[in-house]
Every structure is written in C-alpha cells, then in structure tokens.
Amino acid sequence: MAARNRRELTGLKKIGIIKLIMPFVPLTLPELPRMALAIRKEVIRMLGRSGSGHPGGSLSEADLLTCLFFHLMRHDPANPSWEERDRFVLSKGHGCPGVYAAMALAGYFPKEELLTLRRLGSRLQGHPDTRFLPMLEACTGSLGQGLSISCGIALAAKMDRKDHRVYCLMSDGETQEGQTWEAAAFAGFHGLDRLIALVDYNKFQLDGKVADIMDLEPLAKKWESFRWHAQEIDGHDILKIVQAVRQAQAAPGKPHVILAHTVKGKGVSFMEHNNYFHGVTPTAEETEAALKELDGDPSLSKALVAAGKIKMGGK
Amino acid sequence: MTPRLGLATRDAYGQALLELGREDPRVVVLDADLSVSTKTNLFAKEFPDRFLNVGIAEANLVGLAGGLAHSGKIPFISSFACFMICKGYDQLRMAVAVPRANVKVVASHGGISVGEDGASQQSVEDIALAASLPGFTVIVPADEHATRALVKAAARMNGPVYLRTGRPKAPLVYEADSSFAIGKGVLLREGKDVTLAANGLLVGAALAAAEALAADGISAAVVDLHTVKPLDEELIERQAKATGAIVTAEEHQVWGGLGAAVSQAVARRHPVPMEFVAIQDTYAESGKPEELMEKYGLTASGIVQAARRVLKRKRDPSLRSG
Numbered sequence A: 001m002a003a004r005n006r007r008e009l010t011g012l013k014k015i016g017i018i019k020l021i022m023p024f025v026p027l028t029l030p031e032l033p034r035m036a037l038a039i040r041k042e043v044i045r046m047l048g049r050s051g052s053g054h055p056g057g058s059l060s061e062a063d064l065l066t067c068l069f070f071h072l073m074r075h076d077p078a079n080p081s082w083e084e085r086d087r088f089v090l091s092k093g094h095g096c097p098g099v100y101a102a103m104a105l106a107g108y109f110p111k112e113e114l115l116t117l118r119r120l121g122s123r124l125q126g127h128p129d130t131r132f133l134p135m136l137e138a139c140t141g142s143l144g145q146g147l148s149i150s151c152g153i154a155l156a157a158k159m160d161r162k163d164h165r166v167y168c169l170m171s172d173g174e175t176q177e178g179q180t181w182e183a184a185a186f187a188g189f190h191g192l193d194r195l196i197a198l199v200d201y202n203k204f205q206l207d208g209k210v211a212d213i214m215d216l217e218p219l220a221k222k223w224e225s226f227r228w229h230a231q232e233i234d235g236h237d238i239l240k241i242v243q244a245v246r247q248a249q250a251a252p253g254k255p256h257v258i259l260a261h262t263v264k265g266k267g268v269s270f271m272e273h274n275n276y277f278h279g280v281t282p283t284a285e286e287t288e289a290a291l292k293e294l295d296g297d298p299s300l301s302k303a304l305v306a307a308g309k310i311k312m313g314g315k
Numbered sequence B: 001m002t003p004r005l006g007l008a009t010r011d012a013y014g015q016a017l018l019e020l021g022r023e024d025p026r027v028v029v030l031d032a033d034l035s036v037s038t039k040t041n042l043f044a045k046e047f048p049d050r051f052l053n054v055g056i057a058e059a060n061l062v063g064l065a066g067g068l069a070h071s072g073k074i075p076f077i078s079s080f081a082c083f084m085i086c087k088g089y090d091q092l093r094m095a096v097a098v099p100r101a102n103v104k105v106v107a108s109h110g111g112i113s114v115g116e117d118g119a120s121q122q123s124v125e126d127i128a129l130a131a132s133l134p135g136f137t138v139i140v141p142a143d144e145h146a147t148r149a150l151v152k153a154a155a156r157m158n159g160p161v162y163l164r165t166g167r168p169k170a171p172l173v174y175e176a177d178s179s180f181a182i183g184k185g186v187l188l189r190e191g192k193d194v195t196l197a198a199n200g201l202l203v204g205a206a207l208a209a210a211e212a213l214a215a216d217g218i219s220a221a222v223v224d225l226h227t228v229k230p231l232d233e234e235l236i237e238r239q240a241k242a243t244g245a246i247v248t249a250e251e252h253q254v255w256g257g258l259g260a261a262v263s264q265a266v267a268r269r270h271p272v273p274m275e276f277v278a279i280q281d282t283y284a285e286s287g288k289p290e291e292l293m294e295k296y297g298l299t300a301s302g303i304v305q306a307a308r309r310v311l312k313r314k315r316d317p318s319l320r321s322g
C-alpha cells in the first residue's frame, strides 16, 4: 500500500526484490525532484483547504523532507513503530503540513486524510501532536525544543547500543532560542554522532527577516565552536542535500548540522521571499495559481501579481 | 440573543499601548517575534526607538524586562500566553516577581479560542502559573473597552502585572466610557437565585446564560471578575449571601484558575454550593474556536447546565456534598 501510493505518483514500476531487504524502497536520485514537487502540491492543497497554517516554511523545507523520507532515512511506513527506524523530529512544528504530505506520500496514511488538516477531530493537528499521531515522535510547535528531544533520543540509542539515527529539522528563527544552544552544547560535549540536525535557513521568521530581528551569523562557526560538524549547502539542491547527509552519516565523533540555505515559499513565485505567506494560507484563486505553477504553468500566478492581487509582507 | 462582537482584546491592547506611549516616555515595549499577532506592532511603528523585537527568545525577553524595569522603564512584554509564561517562568520569578519589578506582561492568544493552531499554541494553565507568582496582579479582561482601561490601569500601578488577551473578536460587554478598577469586580446583572462569575470571553457567555435562565424563571446575577488576583472577595461574599449559589466560568484549566480562587474566598467567607465551568484537566486540540468552546463546554449552554446543577444542590441540602 505504501509502495503503491508512491509508485502511482512517480510513475515507476515496483521492484519487489528490494522490498525483502529494505522495508521501504527508497527512490533513486533522479526520482526525487518529482516527489518534492508532489509534496509542494499537497502542501498547497492542504493549506488552501484548511484556511489556516504556514505555507512559507512548509515549502522551504520540502526538498529536505523529500531527501530524508524518500532516500536517506531508514523507516517503514507500514510499521511506524519499528524499533530500528531512524527517528525524525520536526522541531519547527509549524512546518508540519510539509511533513504530513511527505508521510502520506510515503504511505503512512491515505493521501485523502491530508485535507482534514486542522479540522476538529483530525489526526493532522495544527502542530505535531503525538496524542493524535504517535509516529511524529514529539509534540512540537513551541519553537526551540526539538533539538533537546532529539538529543534525548540519540542518548537513549547510545545507551542501548542501537544504530538508528535521529534527524531533527529546525528553523533559523528557533535558533534564537536559548534551549537550542543548551542542546547543542550537550550534543557536542557528548559526541552524539548519530544526531543529524538540518536547519531550514530561509532567512525569515514571523515578524520579518532574521538578519534584521536578531542575526544568527556567523552560524556555522557557532555550531563548530559547540563541537559540531557543520556543513552549509543549497537546501534546494537535491544532490547537495543527499551528499551532505551521507557525509554526516559517515563521519564519527561529532553531531552534525546541515545549514540548508533555502527560500521561504520556494516553488510558488508569489510566495517566494514574501513573508506574508509565513502564516497566511492561499485564497482559492491563489491555490489554483500555485498548483498550476507547480505543474509548470505560471501564467495564472503572473496574472495575479500583475493585477496587484498578491499581498506582500516581511520585506 | 446574538451578542454584538467588538474588537479582539489583543487589538484593544495594541491601541492602548499607543496611548500609553504618547503619555509616558518610560513605557517601552518588547516582543518575541509575534508583534503582528500580539499587536505590539502598532507601538513599534509609532515608537521604533522604544520597541524591541528580541527574536524567538522568551526567557531572555523576561530577563531583559527585569533589567529595564530596574532602570526606571515601564516595560510591556508580549508573546503568546503559553510561551510568555511557560518559557520564561523562572525569569518571571527571579527577574520580576521576587524583586517586585514593575514589569507588565501582556500575553495574547489566551485559552483555547486560539483555534486551529492546536494545543501547542493554546494556553490552559497561564492564569494558575501567573497567579501563583507572589505579588503578581492577574487580569483577564472581557472585551475591548475593559482591555483598554485595564491596560492603562496596569501601567499606572507599580508592580508586576500579568494581563491575558485573546485572539478572536470578543462580545461587547461594556461601553466605551465604562470605568474599571484593578481588583474590583463588576456586578453586570442583578439576580437572586444564583451568581455567574466569569472573566474573559466567558463574561459574554455568562450574560447570555443569565438571559436563557431568566426565560425559565431563574434569576441569575452576573459578575465580571476581570482581576483574578487580587480577587474582589467582598463582592464574592455579597453575592454568596445574596444568591446562595455560584457558578464560575473561565477559559482555563479547572485547576488553579478563577474557579479555584473564588472557591477559596467562598470557603473562607460564606460557603455556598459551587460549580465550575472550565477545561477539565486536559489540553485541547485543533478546531474552529467556536467548535472548541462548544466541545470543552465553555459556552452559554455549558453555564446554564452548571447553574441548574448548582441550584439543585442549593435547594436540596442532602445533595450539598455534590
């Protein structure tokens, strides 16, 4: 069922043998961009329907999620509580539409459920809530807490001599939280090398530009001085993401951070670099335009911009 | 009866800050990357030199306010209620409560009427936490007029204040020229059978409940206890004596909120049967604000039901143990 969902989307044939060795068949590198696109489309559909939520950060993280969920992580959508699974913690909780989309496309739950986002009774809460969806691993949405929880998971794995990894997806804004740095110091001191943090460095937070509100730079140097192995990459370059994570997986002794330079709203021209869409969802018209654009036809998006219909924010 | 909706109390806070900024140069405002939502952005625009966005760092925000107050400023600090109180709690103790610093903590998105964002952004325990900080004044205004007046009163008094505002539009309870005093409740409606004591969004609901009860021949008094601490114990005592039964209603967890405070006063001064409309020891979830208020019983009909229960106990002493 998991595989079928995915194959339908990518138009690939099922390879049965690999299934015996790996519980979840990863996509090949050339297949990933299409999956990233599919995630972005689901994000737009969900948020267009829900009428509230966070498009900007869900789009900027989409390529990172694609690489993790469809190529890099050891996991099995048919068995979400599999002991040996790599753990994924979404520290930037408001980015959960992206994660829900990735999970649905990977086969964790039916795609149709995505349209229940934020409705009363839905498992897809406005921010990750393990009371409703245990496979999310952590309750987040209060920014700055995910790295500590990830450290705890990595520490337990070390105690139990387990070899699974912990992937923690963070935001640039939450890097301002003191707790992030308490966790960073802890992980560095204890050499939690199976911990891989990815920072969706999209340059915006809620009220505006990170550099204007409270600049984080020099960020890589900060992490390095906390005894982390830090890499800086283009967070929309699938190959670079995969290479960086592979490097992190291979290098022992230190925890790993990947500073992924991204564009908030990536993929939908009128949302890119436009922080109005941090926490405002697209109207029906904007939803249609965005979906068309993701399908390769930007005409409607261009028309909306030309007509002055797109609100701007955070400049 | 559909209540007339006014502004959200957070909007009224934003407006009041502007007036305070013009009146008193000591007023400074700090926010932790939520100025668009808490409405401190209005102040930021007019007084950029007296506004600071500290980033997503609430504990630091509270500490900074302690230092500013120590140096003679009147800091107003804002974020969502959950983050403001929970992330900066030890800082609220050591930098504000213990030294009795003149810091005004005004937190928005109180309660569960936050809606779709879900449990992480809702606050069901902020009043209990704020009230248990020794020396703190704790205020939950019902509508825009009450908010404007009480924010200004908070600025005029010396000492730490926690004031909670809300996200949705609030039913209008007062007139623009209504007057308020911190620590003094407001008897909004006389009644002889039962007293409905509420604050915040539940005041509007209590008025609607009293209306519904009246249709059934039950005379309910309505009291706005906008100040949870210090509590207006005289008013509560008078109401306990006059009506012999009390229902409290609040958008907060039942442990440690308005109901708990009122019950202490009632037990001490004039014991009568009580019922508590509140969130029953749980976190809420995503949903439309109205749906959540309905699901968790924070509505006029929830108050009506509680009033019927308490009246039964009042009439039949054998049921008094509840």
Ligand SMILES: Cc1ncc(C[n+]2csc(CCOP(=O)(O)OP(=O)(O)O)c2C)c(N)n1
Pocket: A054, A056, A057, A058, A060, A092, A094, A095, A141, A142, A143, A144, A171, A172, A173, A174, A200, A202, A204, A205, A206, A207, A264, A278, B032, B033, B034, B056, B083, B087
């Ligand atoms: C502790 C805490 N403070 C404030 C908020 C409110 N909030 C939600 S999103 C956001 C800004 C997020 O910006 P960033 O972290 O950079 O995320 P992204 O740009 O990826 O959306 C804020 C302040 C929160 N969720 N948690």
Ligand SMILES: [Mg+2]
Pocket: A057, A171, A172, A173, A200, A201, A202, A203, A204, A205
């Ligand atoms: Mg950001």
